[in-house]
Amino acid sequence: MNEVVLEMKDIYKSFGPVEVLRGVDLTLHRGEVLGLIGENGAGKSTLIKILCGIYRATSGEIILNGKKVDIPNAEAAQKLGISTIYQELSVIPDLNAVQNIFLNRELTGKKSLIAPLKYQEMKRIAEDILFRQLDVRLNAQMPLRYMPLAGKQMVEIARTVYANAQIIIMDEPTASLQAAERDKLFGVIRGLKEKGHSIIFISHHLDELLEICDTISILRDGQKVDEGPVPEFTIDRIISDMVGRELKNKYPKRTVPLGEVLMEAEDISDGTVFEGISFQLHRGEILGIVGLEGCGKNEVIRTVFGERKLKKGTVRLKEKTYGNTIKDAMDAGIAFLPAERKVEGLFLKQDLAWNTSIASLPKICRFGTIMKSMENRAADQYIAGLKVKCSSRSQNIAALSGGNQQKVMLSRWMMTDADVLLLEEPTRGIDVNAKTEVYETIGACVANRKGVIVVSSEEEEVIGICDKILVMKGGKISAVLSAKDTTTEEIKQYSV
Numbered sequence: 001m002n003e004v005v006l007e008m009k010d011i012y013k014s015f016g017p018v019e020v021l022r023g024v025d026l027t028l029h030r031g032e033v034l035g036l037i038g039e040n041g042a043g044k045s046t047l048i049k050i051l052c053g054i055y056r057a058t059s060g061e062i063i064l065n066g067k068k069v070d071i072p073n074a075e076a077a078q079k080l081g082i083s084t085i086y087q088e089l090s091v092i093p094d095l096n097a098v099q100n101i102f103l104n105r106e107l108t109g110k111k112s113l114i115a116p117l118k119y120q121e122m123k124r125i126a127e128d129i130l131f132r133q134l135d136v137r138l139n140a141q142m143p144l145r146y147m148p149l150a151g152k153q154m155v156e157i158a159r160t161v162y163a164n165a166q167i168i169i170m171d172e173p174t175a176s177l178q179a180a181e182r183d184k185l186f187g188v189i190r191g192l193k194e195k196g197h198s199i200i201f202i203s204h205h206l207d208e209l210l211e212i213c214d215t216i217s218i219l220r221d222g223q224k225v226d227e228g229p230v231p232e233f234t235i236d237r238i239i240s241d242m243v244g245r246e247l248k249n250k251y252p253k254r255t256v257p258l259g260e261v262l263m264e265a266e267d268i269s270d271g272t273v274f275e276g277i278s279f280q281l282h283r284g285e286i287l288g289i290v291g292l293e294g295c296g297k298n299e300v301i302r303t304v305f306g307e308r309k310l311k312k313g314t315v316r317l318k319e320k321t322y323g324n325t326i327k328d329a330m331d332a333g334i335a336f337l338p339a340e341r342k343v344e345g346l347f348l349k350q351d352l353a354w355n356t357s358i359a360s361l362p363k364i365c366r367f368g369t370i371m372k373s374m375e376n377r378a379a380d381q382y383i384a385g386l387k388v389k390c391s392s393r394s395q396n397i398a399a400l401s402g403g404n405q406q407k408v409m410l411s412r413w414m415m416t417d418a419d420v421l422l423l424e425e426p427t428r429g430i431d432v433n434a435k436t437e438v439y440e441t442i443g444a445c446v447a448n449r450k451g452v453i454v455v456s457s458e459e460e461e462v463i464g465i466c467d468k469i470l471v472m473k474g475g476k477i478s479a480v481l482s483a484k485d486t487t488t489e490e491i492k493q494y495s496v
């Protein structure tokens with residue numbers, strides 16, 4: 001091993017009475033990729049937020065290149081050569097990729113009274129990082145709000161590559177990437193490693209941690225429970241470290257008899273991204289839609305939900321057509337869980353119970369008034385069912401860990417009486433153990449005679465939980481597969 005660059009010693013952190021980190025130590029060497037692993041709410045993001053100046057530790061020491069340092073704010077961290085990709089993307093949607101990559105470190109001409117921005121030069125550098133080093137295809141001049149989540153994530157990664165920091169922290173950088181983009185990111189990580197940068201990598205994909213990391217460190221309930229070089233670990237050892245016991249069946253699939261056709265799409269097109277899509281969804285069925293980034297899978301369900309314009313074709317729910325707006329879709333009995341929960345659904349100033357019940361107000365209202373007791377009962381039921389880690393149902397949603405926020409969003413749509421649930425990346429950011437709880441909840445929905453459509457970038461998950469799988473390629477359906485007879489290889493064949 002090379003020399004030690006960073007040591008975090010005996011770190012404690014409390015939020016009010018809740019102790020989130022309890023005596024955590026972490027050592028990082030030059031050129032090392034360290035994987036930080038733990039269940040949702042274990043304390044991973046909190047630990048790295050202390051390192052990048054967002055939080056202050058209650059006690060403990062940080063030693064950087066042999067010197068004790070104080071990191072009071074994000075700017076100080078940047079100056080010390082620590083750069084972070086946060087779990088919740090921090091790109092600015094109204095700015096384009098170039099502006100985001102150079103935010104707060106814009107290149108300017110000679111400083112006189114006015115320092116002109118050197119936009120062309122910034123554009124050249126940004127495009128070099130994006131197109132050559134990361135090998136992504138995107139429009140660097142387009143405001144990020146029009147870009148899919150994976151594109152935003154790549155811009156966030158590019159920003160860190162440009163910062164050229166000694167220590168690079170990546171908090172779930174692959175949560176919304178497909179295999180191909182993840183491989184590109186891993187190529188970049190290997191390059192950074194060779195140049196002597198050190199990386200802390202957080203992910204819930206255990207196989208990729210074993211692939212890219214040199215060492216791993218496992219947190220459980222705010223304490224480090226295991227660490228060591230990757231060759232010493234197996235997935236089973238990691239999981240039992242994380243959860244303190246063996247994992248049960250990862251994909252608990254209930255056998256649910258299919259009922260009548262609930263939803264039918266006939267030859268639908270949005271005029272830009274996809275065309276000629278037809279499918280049927282039965283009661284009791286889980287239908288998966290997969291395909292590479294840009295294949296149109298997300299646009300299909302967003303069109304069915306009325307968020308995008310339907311240019312051609314018809315969608316029927318229980319044999320009736322409905323209007324092409326979100327309101328019409330919701331009134332007809334369709335619910336949609338978007339992938340990017342933070343921007344597209346969480347009410348950050350509200351508590352957990354409120355965030356759970358907001359789409360089901362008629363269920364908890366009597367005589368035009370919200371019955372707090374009913375709201376609380378519903379919230380408690382989902383907190384227990386999905387094992388949401390929180391101090392109580394009245395905890396502010398912003399204080400929950402990323403994965404636990406996802407669980408609350410899922411609860412919200414499970415709670416509605418919708419017949420059809422459209423789930424976009426339902427387990428994004430959710431730990432291995434909690435994924436099983438999400439699958440069980442989805443299973444309970446279809447057992448309840450609902451229909452579910454899952455759009456996911458994880459082929460294995462789709463095979464594990466769905467009945468039928470549509471593979472999309474270039475905006476069209478390239479295959480319809482039966483989940484129990486297919487493999488990830490077969491899906492790949494039809495996607496590229």
Ligand SMILES: Nc1ncnc2c1ncn2[C@@H]1O[C@H](COP(=O)(O)OP(=O)(O)OP(=O)(O)O)[C@@H](O)[C@H]1O
Pocket residue numbers: 015018020038039040041042043044045046047087389390398399400401402403404429431
């Ligand atoms: N600002 C805050 N106020 C109160 N509690 C907080 C705050 N931030 C985090 N917590 C709590 O600290 C615990 C650890 O959260 P953290 O975000 O570090 O988890 P994590 O390991 O990153 O989980 P995930 O995998 O879901 O991202 C959680 O129980 C969370 O509710």
Ligand SMILES: [Mg+2]
Pocket residue numbers: 044045046087171401402403
């Ligand atoms: Mg986190």
